[in-house]
Structure formats: structure tokens, C-alpha cells
Amino acid sequence: MSKILVVDDSNSIRDMVSFTLKSAGYDTIEARDGQQGLSKAKSNSFDLVISDVNMPIMDGITLCSELRKLPSFKFTPVLMLTTESSVDMKMRGKAAGATGWLVKPFNPEKLLATIKRVIR
Amino acid sequence: MDIQALAAEIPMEGEYNLEGIDFISSGKQFLAFILAQEQYAVDILCVEEIRSWENPTKIPNAPNYVKGVINMRGIIVPIIDLRLKFGIGDANYSETTVVIVLKVESEDKFRTIGFVVDAVSDVLNSEDDEVKNAPDFGGCVPQNYIDGLINVGDNVVTLLNVQALQAIEAH
Amino acid sequence: MSIDLSQFIPSFLEESLEGLELMETSLLNLQQGDDDSINAIFRAAHSIKGGAGTFGFNEVTEFTHLVETLLDEMRDGRREVAQPDIELLLVSVDCLRMLIEAIRDEETCNNSNILATAKRLELALDHSNSESKCKLSNETSDQQNNTNATWLITFVPEPHLVQTGNDPLLLFNALSELGEVSLEAHSKDIPSLLELDAEALYLSWSLAIKTSANEDDIKEVFEWVEDECQLTITKKPIDNQDEKALVTPLHDEMVELPLAKQNPSTAVSITQEKKSQKAKNDSGSIRVGVDKVDSLINLVGELVITQSMLSELGNDFEMSKLARLTTGLEQLLQNTKELQESVMRIRMLPISFVFNRFPRLVHDLSKKTGKEITLVIDGEQTELDKTVMEQIGDPLVHLVRNAVDHGIESKAVRLANGKAEKGTITLAAYHQGGNIVIEINDDGGGINRQAVFEKALEKGIVDANTTLSESQVFDLIFEPGFSTAKELSDISGRGVGMDVVKKNIQSLGGRIQIESEPGKGSQFKVYLPLTLAILDGQLVKVGSEVYIIPLVTIVESLQVKEQLVNRVSGDMVLYRLREDNVPIIPIYNLFNIPAENKEISNALLVVVEADGQKVGLMVDDLLAQQQVVVKSLNENYQQVDGISGATILGDGSVAMILDIPGMIQMALKKSQRAQQVKLAKKPQLEGVSS
Numbered sequence: 001m002s003k004i005l006v007v008d009d010s011n012s013i014r015d016m017v018s019f020t021l022k023s024a025g026y027d028t029i030e031a032r033d034g035q036q037g038l039s040k041a042k043s044n045s046f047d048l049v050i051s052d053v054n055m056p057i058m059d060g061i062t063l064c065s066e067l068r069k070l071p072s073f074k075f076t077p078v079l080m081l082t083t084e085s086s087v088d089m090k091m092r093g094k095a096a097g098a099t100g101w102l103v104k105p106f107n108p109e110k111l112l113a114t115i116k117r118v119i120r
Numbered sequence: 121m122d123i124q125a126l127a128a129e130i131p132m133e134g135e136y137n138l139e140g141i142d143f144i145s146s147g148k149q150f151l152a153f154i155l156a157q158e159q160y161a162v163d164i165l166c167v168e169e170i171r172s173w174e175n176p177t178k179i180p181n182a183p184n185y186v187k188g189v190i191n192m193r194g195i196i197v198p199i200i201d202l203r204l205k206f207g208i209g210d211a212n213y214s215e216t217t218v219v220i221v222l223k224v225e226s227e228d229k230f231r232t233i234g235f236v237v238d239a240v241s242d243v244l245n246s247e248d249d250e251v252k253n254a255p256d257f258g259g260c261v262p263q264n265y266i267d268g269l270i271n272v273g274d275n276v277v278t279l280l281n282v283q284a285l286q287a288i289e290a291h
Numbered sequence: 292m293s294i295d296l297s298q299f300i301p302s303f304l305e306e307s308l309e310g311l312e313l314m315e316t317s318l319l320n321l322q323q324g325d326d327d328s329i330n331a332i333f334r335a336a337h338s339i340k341g342g343a344g345t346f347g348f349n350e351v352t353e354f355t356h357l358v359e360t361l362l363d364e365m366r367d368g369r370r371e372v373a374q375p376d377i378e379l380l381l382v383s384v385d386c387l388r389m390l391i392e393a394i395r396d397e398e399t400c401n402n403s404n405i406l407a408t409a410k411r412l413e414l415a416l417d418h419s420n421s422e423s424k425c426k427l428s429n430e431t432s433d434q435q436n437n438t439n440a441t442w443l444i445t446f447v448p449e450p451h452l453v454q455t456g457n458d459p460l461l462l463f464n465a466l467s468e469l470g471e472v473s474l475e476a477h478s479k480d481i482p483s484l485l486e487l488d489a490e491a492l493y494l495s496w497s498l499a500i501k502t503s504a505n506e507d508d509i510k511e512v513f514e515w516v517e518d519e520c521q522l523t524i525t526k527k528p529i530d531n532q533d534e535k536a537l538v539t540p541l542h543d544e545m546v547e548l549p550l551a552k553q554n555p556s557t558a559v560s561i562t563q564e565k566k567s568q569k570a571k572n573d574s575g576s577i578r579v580g581v582d583k584v585d586s587l588i589n590l591v592g593e594l595v596i597t598q599s600m601l602s603e604l605g606n607d608f609e610m611s612k613l614a615r616l617t618t619g620l621e622q623l624l625q626n627t628k629e630l631q632e633s634v635m636r637i638r639m640l641p642i643s644f645v646f647n648r649f650p651r652l653v654h655d656l657s658k659k660t661g662k663e664i665t666l667v668i669d670g671e672q673t674e675l676d677k678t679v680m681e682q683i684g685d686p687l688v689h690l691v692r693n694a695v696d697h698g699i700e701s702k703a704v705r706l707a708n709g710k711a712e713k714g715t716i717t718l719a720a721y722h723q724g725g726n727i728v729i730e731i732n733d734d735g736g737g738i739n740r741q742a743v744f745e746k747a748l749e750k751g752i753v754d755a756n757t758t759l760s761e762s763q764v765f766d767l768i769f770e771p772g773f774s775t776a777k778e779l780s781d782i783s784g785r786g787v788g789m790d791v792v793k794k795n796i797q798s799l800g801g802r803i804q805i806e807s808e809p810g811k812g813s814q815f816k817v818y819l820p821l822t823l824a825i826l827d828g829q830l831v832k833v834g835s836e837v838y839i840i841p842l843v844t845i846v847e848s849l850q851v852k853e854q855l856v857n858r859v860s861g862d863m864v865l866y867r868l869r870e871d872n873v874p875i876i877p878i879y880n881l882f883n884i885p886a887e888n889k890e891i892s893n894a895l896l897v898v899v900e901a902d903g904q905k906v907g908l909m910v911d912d913l914l915a916q917q918q919v920v921v922k923s924l925n926e927n928y929q930q931v932d933g934i935s936g937a938t939i940l941g942d943g944s945v946a947m948i949l950d951i952p953g954m955i956q957m958a959l960k961k962s963q964r965a966q967q968v969k970l971a972k973k974p975q976l977e978g979v980s981s
Contacts, residue, residue, distance in 0.1 A: 016345065105345040107345070180931065189928065196937050
């Protein structure tokens with residue numbers, strides 16, 4: 001059972017992403033900001049991390065670079081959820097070690113198809 | 121006394137035959153009761169409970185047939201005396217006086233109202249075609265309260281419209 | 292398969308409205324350099340945009356995008372935090388609120404204001420809109436050309452590719468969703484063991500895919516790694532013979548992937564269940580803190596224990612167990628009390644839910660009237676019943692508007708009177724006794740008693756001879772049709788407001804009191820019961836009937852002294868209570884019921900007050916005081932004049948709760964009718980005599 005960490009400060013987005021993933025048979029754990037996401041990461045192992053960029057306390061970019069510092073997360077795929085598709089955004093993500101990004105809004109089918117690039 | 125007990129008195133199919141009592145077949149069922157020596161009935165599905173008479177709490181400035189309200193398991197239920205409402209018989213209150221509690225549909229909700237009658241009679245079954253129209257001959261019960269007549273043995277039972285029964289003049 | 296996300300719409304809408312509130316509060320207090328606030332405001336807009344896009348609420352998405360862009364410029368430092376922009380953003384928040392509420396209430400929102408504001412936002416933004424418009428990607432992977440083609444792909448990743456978390460094999464997996472893939476790996480670049488970096492990737496691949504997808508779709512699979520690899524994608528026309536020779540199979544590294552599944556690319560299916568959308572004034576649900584629920588669970592637990600203890604005692608009860616029974620019953624009383632309090636607390640919410648609309652209101656009103664006003668809010672954590680709160684909002688808004696409009700003077704007048712230029716309005720809430728008290732205070736000009744009295748005279752509400760106490764004069768403001776405003780102020784309305792305010796407050800079982808000092812200011816105090824369902828009552832006996840008088844209305848109870856009883860103009864009987872003349876209402880008369888004592892001279896009088904009017908209710912006996920649960924007569928019966936509800940007493944019998952204002956009205960009408968009858972008879976007598 002593949003385990004996915006879903007990080008987003010919007011309850012409804014988080015619920016939706018989680019619901020979509022669970023319907024496809026994935027296991028999910030949720031966090032509402034980068035900080036909480038990081039602590040969940042420290043006490044669990046994940047096959048994939050999906051995180052929003054704009055969040056309070058710790059944003060997604062910072063979360064990503066922090067995750068990359070953890071040995072167990074060196075190669076874990078981390079996908080950024082963002083409404084921005086600018087080049088600048090991609091650069092920042094890459095610099096932090098992100099695997100890829102998903103542009104909001106996305107439909108659930110797209111989400112499930114896209115994550116197949118990084119998870120079974 | 122409650123509906124279950126009453127219903128239990130009806131003999132099951134295949135058991136002995138009692139004169140004047142129909143078997144539970146198709147059609148509707150009615151609860152018959154007595155008002156001033158005459159038989160009346162209401163749709164049994166509206167009957168919630170049958171209680172013995174107890175003194176209700178008076179409602180100030182209410183019409184005379186509204187005797188007051190009682191506490192029925194935490195619900196405040198108004199009590200209407202049909203003998204006074206229709207102006208028939210003597211409205212006396214003895215050990216046999218009974219209150220039939222009906223659940224009546226009113227606009228978009230249900231109301232629970234108790235009606236005082238002299239005594240409860242039987243549970244009747246009837247097919248729809250057994251309910252005859254009541255001729256408008258100016259009886260004590262106004263026409264809008266009457267849904268029809270049922271013949272039971274030698275007697276005629278007046279079927280009352282439950283909806284109409286709950287009408288109370290504003291005061 | 293299409294996943295139904297419509298179940299998340301209500302929570303998204305609610306979340307968005309909360310986000311808008313946050314934006315508003317932050318905007319009202321926004322200063323230059325307050326990066327945290329700007330970021331918070333940005334994030335709120337960002338979330339709304341994202342969610343709206345997912346659900347297909349395009350109007351909201353497009354509008355929010357404009358707002359977000361403006362905020363982005365502010366947080367980047369590209370734009371200064373200026374007042375005009377803040378005003379524009381505040382208006383934008385209103386527009387978004389309207390849009391979202393329209394979605395929630397299933398109404399169409401055709402407000403021209405929204406379009407106008409959108410235009411203003413576009414103007415305010417530096418660059419043209421088309422550039423910054425987000426590409427709404429309700430993406431559908433186009434199956435544009437349905438002709439199958441074979442594509443040849445060479446994929447040479449950089450060695451550190453896996454360190455981004457990408458896995459080529461999984462990329463190929465995703466690729467296989469588009470069509471049938473066959474591939475070959477090349478290991479020529481793998482260095483010797485000594486030079487090998489265990490975490491680096493030295494392989495490259497050649498792939499062939501047979502698919503009806505187009506080049507962009509194929510490219511998309513590799514979009515995340517395009518900077519970390521060399522990728523070539525070329526199309527080969529279908530030629531059966533060529534295909535087989537395309538890839539030379541190398542047994543070890545050949546991976547044959549299964550046939551691609553047809554991915555139906557449909558947009559999010561939103562089945563909007565009309566019935567599940569909530570109505571405007573949502574009294575259907577309540578958010579309860581988990582702590583309140585836990586407390587409830589504990590108390591119920593204790594209740595269960597008490598019950599089983601009593602049950603056990605009851606099994607073979609003997610008189611020797613009496614003491615334990617008494618203890619058990621006391622415990623039961625305690626449990627029930629605590630449970631009651633706990634349950635009531637569940638319906639209680641902090642008044643901040645109502646108070647939070649006022650900063651914005653005062654801000655807007657100040658602008659409109661040109662007065663500078665500071666709003667001070669105190670005690671916003673004070674809790675009150677949810678239903679009471681939902682209904683107290685409008686009256687409070689009116690009172691605050693009134694304070695701004697009529698209370699606080701213009702800058703010029705204030706300065707002329709040696710006052711600070713800025714006026715202050717204070718909104719305070721606190722618990723007092725069994726009530727919640729809400730104060731609306733202003734340091735304005737106060738209420739001019741003379742002007743009020745004269746206006747009331749003019750409107751025929753009082754006549755020249757009426758002498759009123761100060762508070763009674765102020766109460767005239769609540770008479771229907773009253774207004775001392777010289778111009779028709781569109782803020783407070785034309786005097787239709789205050790009487791409705793009073794009525795609303797009274798219908799909640801509360802009252803309103805005015806205090807004012809000319810030149811200094813005014814104080815409006817609203818008293819509300821903490822809960823509508825329970826009442827502190829005084830039981831009284833009239834004849835064989837037990838009635839309940841709400842304790843909050845009782846002034847005092849006394850034994851009538853005959854010499855203080857006065858009959859005036861025929862029917863009215865007055866009792867001299869210190870300086871007041873209090874009309875006596877014989878309940879038995881009003882309700883047409885028998886009573887023990889019909890003689891006023893040695894009656895028991897309960898003096899009550901409602902609407903500033905005192906009356907003495909004649910009763911036979913005073914019984915206990917207790918808390919009663921209010922039950923409505925409307926459920927199964929109908930409204931009864933003079934009765935506000937019923938309750939079930941300890942002995943199981945029903946008792947009526949008196950509606951004091953209602954009874955006063957009844958008594959008034961009765962005596963008026965009696966007067967009319969008298970007057971009707973008079974002319975005949977005169978006719979006879981003359």
C-alpha cells in the first residue's frame with residue numbers, strides 16, 4: 001500500500017486530494033502546513049509527498065528542501081501543488097529539490113494520472 | 121390501553137369467526153368510537169394512542185370545547201372534547217371516558233391532538249368501496265368533517281375527516 | 292471512473308467565506324511593511340482561487356486572480372501599500388463574498404458592481420491582463436488525432452536525476468498510459484566500479500511508443516525532468532516492417548509494458564445536490580469544540596452511574612436504605628444540573644461572530660459621513676446562544692449606525708466643543724446575572740430630551756400634559772414612526788428602525804435601556820437571556836391554576852394595603868406604589884377563570900414590568916421559584932394571547948407561562964373596549980334628559 005503525505009493549508013483542497021488518492025487505493029496522511037508536514041515525515045515513511053506551495057508557518061518550497069535533508073527522504077518524490085506555472089516557480093522548486101509540480105486547478109483524474117510518473 | 125392491545129384482540133385468519141368483526145384483509149382500517157350513543161370512526165393510521173381521561177391544564181380564553189393541554193411524555197398535547205365541539209350528548213367525564221390521541225397532518229408538519237370521546241368501540245376493516253357517501257341531511261356534525269359512512273352489521277358508522285378535526289377557531 | 296468531489300463544495304464555500312473575513316480584518320489594519328499580514332491576505336486569496344478552479348467556479352477564479360495578482364505585487368515589494376488600493380481590495384472582498392454566497396444559495400449573481408470592480412482591478416494592475424491571466428487548466432489530454440503513430444524517443448538523463456525523486460522507470464510507466472511502449476536501455480556510460488557513484492544514474496534509453504496521442508502529450512510525461520535530460524521525440528509513420536527492427540532487444544534490460552489503458556479525460560463531474568446546499572441564515576448546524584463534547588460525554592457517564600445505583604437501590608427497597616436513596620437523588624440532581632449546563636454551553640458561541648462585522652461597518656460609515664470614528668470592541672469572547680446571536684445582529688447594526696449617524700457629531704462640532712476630533716464608539720459584551728449585556732456607547736452629543744419630547748408631541752405619541760421620567764423620554768425613541776433626524780439619513784433609515792430593534796430584542800426575551808448625558812454621549816444597553824429554552828420562573832396560584840411569571844419581569848411582590856387602592860375613571864384600578872400608580876390586573880378576570888380571591892382589598896400583588904410599564908398582577912398565592920423548560924404551544928395548538936409558552940412541572944402537570952407584555956396589551960384592550968361601550972351609551976342618556 002503506497003503511502004502519500006498531503007500537505008495543504010486549505011481544508012477543502014486537502015480533503016479533496018486525500019479523498020481522490022484514497023479512492024484510487026493509496027494510503028494518505030495529511031498536514032496543514034509545512035511544519036506539520038515535516039514532523040509527520042520524521043515519524044513516517046512515505047512513497048510520495050504532495051504539498052501546496054503557499055502555506056503559513058512553513059511554505060512548500062522550504063518543506064521540500066527540509067525534507068531533502070532527511071536521509072529517508074533523499075529520493076522520495078515531492079510534488080508541489082501550485083496555481084502558478086511560471087518559470088520562476090519551477091526554478092525555485094527545482095532548487096529546493098522538488099520532483100515536479102501540479103498546477104491547480106486540476107481534476108482528480110489528472111492528479112491520479114500524473115502521480116503515476118513517480119509512484120506505482 | 122393502547123393500539124397494540126386492541127389490535128391483539130382481532131382474531132387471526134384461520135381462527136374462530138366472530139360476528140360483526142371483519143378480518144384484516146385489504147383496504148383501510150379504522151378505529152371506531154362512541155359519541156352520544158352513535159358510532160364514529162377515524163383512520164387508524166392517525167391514531168397514536170388511547171388514553172384515559174385526565175384533567176388537563178386550562179388554556180385561558182379558549183373555546184369551550186378546548187379543554188386544555190396535557191403532558192404526554194414531555195409533549196404538550198391539546199385536548200378537544202368532540203361532544204362539545206359537535207354539541208352532542210353530555211360532556212361528562214367518568215372512568216370510561218377516553219381520549220383518542222391523533223397525529224394530524226397540518227401544513228408542513230404534524231400535530232398531536234387528543235379528542236375526548238365517550239368510549240372506544242372496535243377496529244374496523246373496510247374495502248374502499250364499502251365507504252359510502254354521507255347524504256347531507258343536516259346532522260349535528262358539519263358536512264366538512266365527514267368522509268363517509270360504513271355499514272357494520274346493522275349499524276352505520278360515520279367516518280370523520282381527521283384533517284378537519286384539528287380546526288380550532290383563533291382566539 | 293469519475294470521482295465526485297461535490298461533497299467538498301460546502302466546506303470549500305464556508306472556508307472561502309472565512310478566508311474573506313480574514314482578508315477583510317487584515318486589510319482594515321494593514322500598514323506598510325506588515326509583510327505577515329500581506330502574505331496572509333495573499334494566501335487566503337490564493338486558496339480561494341485554487342479551490343474555485345477545481346470546482347469550476349470560473350467567475351470566482353477569474354476575479355480572485357485579479358485580486359491575487361495585486362496582492363502579489365504588494366508582497367513582492369513591487370507595489371506600495373496605499374490606501375486607495377486597500378479600499379479597492381475591500382470592495383473586491385465584498386464582491387467575492389457576493390459571488391460565493393450566490394453559489395452557496397444557488398442564486399445567480401448579476402451585480403454590475405462586480406464587473407465594475409473587476410475593471411478597476413485590471414486598471415490598477417501594472418501589466419496587461421492577458422499576461423497574468425492564469426491558464427485555467429481544466430486539462431484534457433487531447434486525443435486530437437486519432438490516428439496511431441509510432442514515436443521514437445531517446446532519453447538521456449543527467450546522472451543526478453534520481454536525486455530529484457524522479458524515477459525513469461516510473462516515467463515510462465506513465466508513458467505507457469498513452470500507448471504501447473517498448474524500450475531498450477543503454478549501459479555504455481556506466482563507469483568502473485571505483486568511479487561509480489551509488490546515487491547516480493548512468494543509464495539512457497531508447498523507446499518506441501505506438502499511440503494516438505500527440506507530441507505535446509508525450510513531452511508532458513517528461514516535463515519535470517526536461518532540464519535534467521536530453522530528450523528527443525521523433526515521429527515515425529506506421530510501417531509494419533520497420534517496427535520490428537526498431538529496437539534491438541537486449542534480454543536483460545528489455546521491459547515490455549502492458550497495453551495502455553484508455554484514460555477517459557473528463558472534467559470534474561460535479562453533481563450539485565441542490566438539497567445539500569445550505570440556506571442563508573444557516574441555523575441548521577453548529578460547530579462545537581471537542582472539549583465541550585468530551586465534557587458532555589463525561590457527564591452522561593456519571594449520570595449513567597447514578598442511574599444504575601438508584602436502579603439497584605430500587606430493586607429490593609427497604610426503609611433502611613432511605614439515606615442512600617436520598618444521597619443518590621441528590622447526586623442525580625447534581626448530574627442533571629451539570630448536564631444541563633453543559634448542553635446549553637454547546638449552543639453557546641462567542642459573540643465575536645456578530646461583532647466581527649462592525650470594524651468594516653464603522654470604517655465604511657466613517658467614510659460616508661466624513662466623521663472620524665474609532666471602534667473599540669470589548670468582551671468579544673463572551674458567549675451567547677446561537678439562535679439569539681443570529682437574531683441580534685441586525686438590531687445591533689442599526690444601533691451602531693445610529694451611533695455613527697446621530698450620536699457622534701461632525702468634526703467641526705466636536706472641535707468647537709473642545710472634544711477630540713475622533714469620536715469613539717464602544718461595543719462591549721459581558722455576562723451579568725442570567726443575562727448577557729451588550730453595550731453600544733458613543734462619546735457623541737448625547738440625546739436631547741427636549742427635542743425628543745417635542746418630536747413625540749408632534750407625532751401625537753404623547754400629549755402636552757404627560758410627565759415622563761428621563762428614561763421614559765428616551766424610550767419614546769422606540770415608538771413606531773419616530774425620528775428626530777432633520778434630513779432623511781439613508782444610513783439609519785426613517786425612524787422605521789428603532790421600534791423594530793426593540794421588538795426584535797423583546798422577541799428574544801430581552802430588553803433595551805438608554806442612558807445619555809447631553810454633550811457627553813449615549814449608552815444603549817441590551818439585555819438578553821443566555822438561553823431561550825430555559826426560564827427562571829415564579830410559580831403562582833390563581834384559583835386552581837398554576838401560572839409561571841418570568842422572574843426577570845418581577846419587580847416585587849406585596850400584600851395589598853386597602854388605602855393605597857384607587858379607582859380611577861371607572862374601570863381602572865390603580866395601586867399606589869411609592870410614587871408610581873400601578874394598574875392592577877386581576878388575572879382571573881383576564882383569563883376568565885375562577886379564583887379564590889376576587890377582592891382587591893386583601894389581594895396578593897406581583898408587580899411586574901414590561902416595556903417600561905409596571906402592572907400589578909393579582910394572584911391567590913405565591914408558590915416556589917424554579918427554573919422551567921419552555922415549551923411552545925404553537926407546536927400542537929396555536930398562539931394564545933397572554934401566554935408565551937408552557938412547561939411541565941415536577942409533578943408532571945402542565946403550567947402556562949405568562950406573557951407579561953401580552954397581558955398588558957390584553958388588559959388595555961379590554962378596558963378600552965369597556966370605555967367605548969360606556970361612551971356609546973352616553974349620548975342616549977343625554978338625549979333622554981334634554
